Amino acid sequence: MIPGFFTGIWHAAIDLFYPPRCVLCEKTLTGEEKHICGECYHSLPLIKGPRCPKCSRPIRTRNGEDQLCGICRIQPNRKIKITVAASEYQGLMKRLIHLYKYERQQFLADLFARIIAEQTAKTGIAENIDLLVPIPLHWTRKRWRGFNQAREICRGISPLINIPVIPESAFRRVRKTTPQVQLNVASRTSNIHNAFSVRKAKYIKDKNIALVDDVYTTGATSEECARMLLHAGAKSVSLLIIAR
Ligand SMILES: [Zn+2]
Ligand SMILES: [Zn+2]
Numbered sequence: 001m002i003p004g005f006f007t008g009i010w011h012a013a014i015d016l017f018y019p020p021r022c023v024l025c026e027k028t029l030t031g032e033e034k035h036i037c038g039e040c041y042h043s044l045p046l047i048k049g050p051r052c053p054k055c056s057r058p059i060r061t062r063n064g065e066d067q068l069c070g071i072c073r074i075q076p077n078r079k080i081k082i083t084v085a086a087s088e089y090q091g092l093m094k095r096l097i098h099l100y101k102y103e104r105q106q107f108l109a110d111l112f113a114r115i116i117a118e119q120t121a122k123t124g125i126a127e128n129i130d131l132l133v134p135i136p137l138h139w140t141r142k143r144w145r146g147f148n149q150a151r152e153i154c155r156g157i158s159p160l161i162n163i164p165v166i167p168e169s170a171f172r173r174v175r176k177t178t179p180q181v182q183l184n185v186a187s188r189t190s191n192i193h194n195a196f197s198v199r200k201a202k203y204i205k206d207k208n209i210a211l212v213d214d215v216y217t218t219g220a221t222s223e224e225c226a227r228m229l230l231h232a233g234a235k236s237v238s239l240l241i242i243a244r
Pocket of ligand 1: 022023024025026027036037038039040041
């Protein structure tokens with residue numbers, strides 16, 4: 001007998017007694033649903049209308065087309081070229097990200113990767129990206145969480161859009177910083193200054209890079225990463241995130 005046969009039976013038996021349930025509403029999932037049910041998926045606050053191309057803020061425009069938001073217009077020197085946020089950071093998406101980051105539901109990286117890949121396909125940005133770069137975590141933080149949430153999402157996105165992920169050793173967080181959520185907007189830029197270091201510039205030189213992260217608030221962290229990557233010779237730096 002092939003071992004795969006037993007594994008298959010074993011999984012079928014587990015599903016029979018412990019059917020997979022939606023992580024948000026606990027409803028039993030059907031064959032096609034994974035991690036969350038269709039109803040919860042449709043209730044996610046995904047960004048569908050016009051948005052600011054630079055920071056992905058949802059905006060209202062008369063013609064329904066994307067255009068720079070007021071904030072990006074007065075800050076023309078920001079390093080990030082394009083931001084694609086899949087969702088707004090509220091409601092069920094906020095709950096889902098909390099489960100992922102703080103309640104050890106690491107398998108949700110799969111779901112986030114699919115959602116981000118769908119959004120990048122819609123915006124057509126993937127054709128202009130050569131390399132995925134997760135925002136690095138300091139090793140003490142990674143040990144505390146057990147994984148780097150951004151790297152796990154990159155691992156899921158990579159085969160879906162056929163873009164490689166940078167090796168962990170090439171771009172690192174070298175300084176332990178206070179988590180940005182604990183600081184006011186003014187202190188965030190100085191807190192994160194020089195926290196990252198490019199260790200292997202050959203991966204970065206002349207590449208169009210997409211940074212990947214979970215949540216975007218002021219953008220200070222991604223701006224600092226972009227500054228380092230451009231300094232190391234990157235051609236452009238964009239940002240893919242689950243929510244903002
Ligand atoms: Zn559900
Ligand atoms: Zn903007």
